[in-house]
Amino acid sequence: MARSIPDVPRWHRGYPSGTMLELIPTSSIDALIVSLVAAVVLRWAISLGLAAADWGIQRRRGPDMCDVEPLTVVVPAWNEAAVIARTVQSLLSSDLPSLSVLVVDDGSTDATAAIVEDLAVRHPQVRLIRQPANGGKSEALNAGLAQAHTPLVATLDADTLVDPSCLRWLVATQRQEGADAVAANVRVGNRRSLLARWQSLEYVAGLNLDRRSQNRLGVI
Structure with a gap:
């Protein structure tokens, strides 16, 4: 005996009767995807426009590069023997006239501390703080900040190189803008x-x- 089967929407077909699965129509999924893509594109367009405007203002105005304040750069390091010398040398190549480099060895088990000690002998503006055990980046930074005695302090990862004019620009910009951080x-x-x-x-x-x-x- 033949039975009539009620018309089932296309997105329900292929599933047994009584199933608890509710599917979203394809048209609704497409609309959701388009909306999400549009939101992402709009967000990036707004950010790009604002960033370009800010960059243009900063380039036209530029910071006053005269009479910059002394700066200490705190570098937390844990087992960074392969890169720490290059990082410190890049800091020493800065055109900032009054600069101190404070490397915090966070319980390294390699030659990180020995490399920094050798650099400190040859460059008096380099100092080394040795932590007895590895306590993590935040603890190393706090130890360095406690030993910094200049009006301004910057932090730098041990595997990062800086452009020679970078620190001078940062200090001059902070002084000109009166910002808490740059x-x-x-x-x-x-x-x-x-x-x-x-x-x-x-x-x-x-x-x-x-x-x-x-x-x-x-x-x-």
Whole structure:
């Protein structure tokens, strides 16, 4: 005996009767995807526009590079023997006239401390603080901040190189703007791997675009 089967919407067909699964129509999914993509594009367009405006203002005005204050750069380091010398040398190449470099060895088990000690012998502006055990980056930073005696303090990762004019620009900008904190643009040096490329994109989005747009809006 034949039975009539009620018309079932296309997105329900193929599932047994009594199923608890409720599916969203394809048209609704498409609309949701389009809305999300549009929101992302709009967000990036606004951020890019604000960042470009802020960059243009900063470039036209520029900081007063005269009479900058002394600065201490705190560098927390844990097992960074492979890179710490290059990092410290890049800081010593800065054109900032009054600079102190304070490396906090956070219980390293390699030659990090020995390398910094050798640099300190040859460069009096370099100092080393040795933590008895590894306590983490925040603890190392706090130890360095407690030993910094200059009006301004910056922090730098042990695997990061700085442009010779970077610190002078940061100090001059802070002095001119009267800001509580300033930040520099960060770029990934080795972008050959996929992970490094993603990290580079993260820096561009998080630092170069977002912070510039937030600065333009005055919400940092």
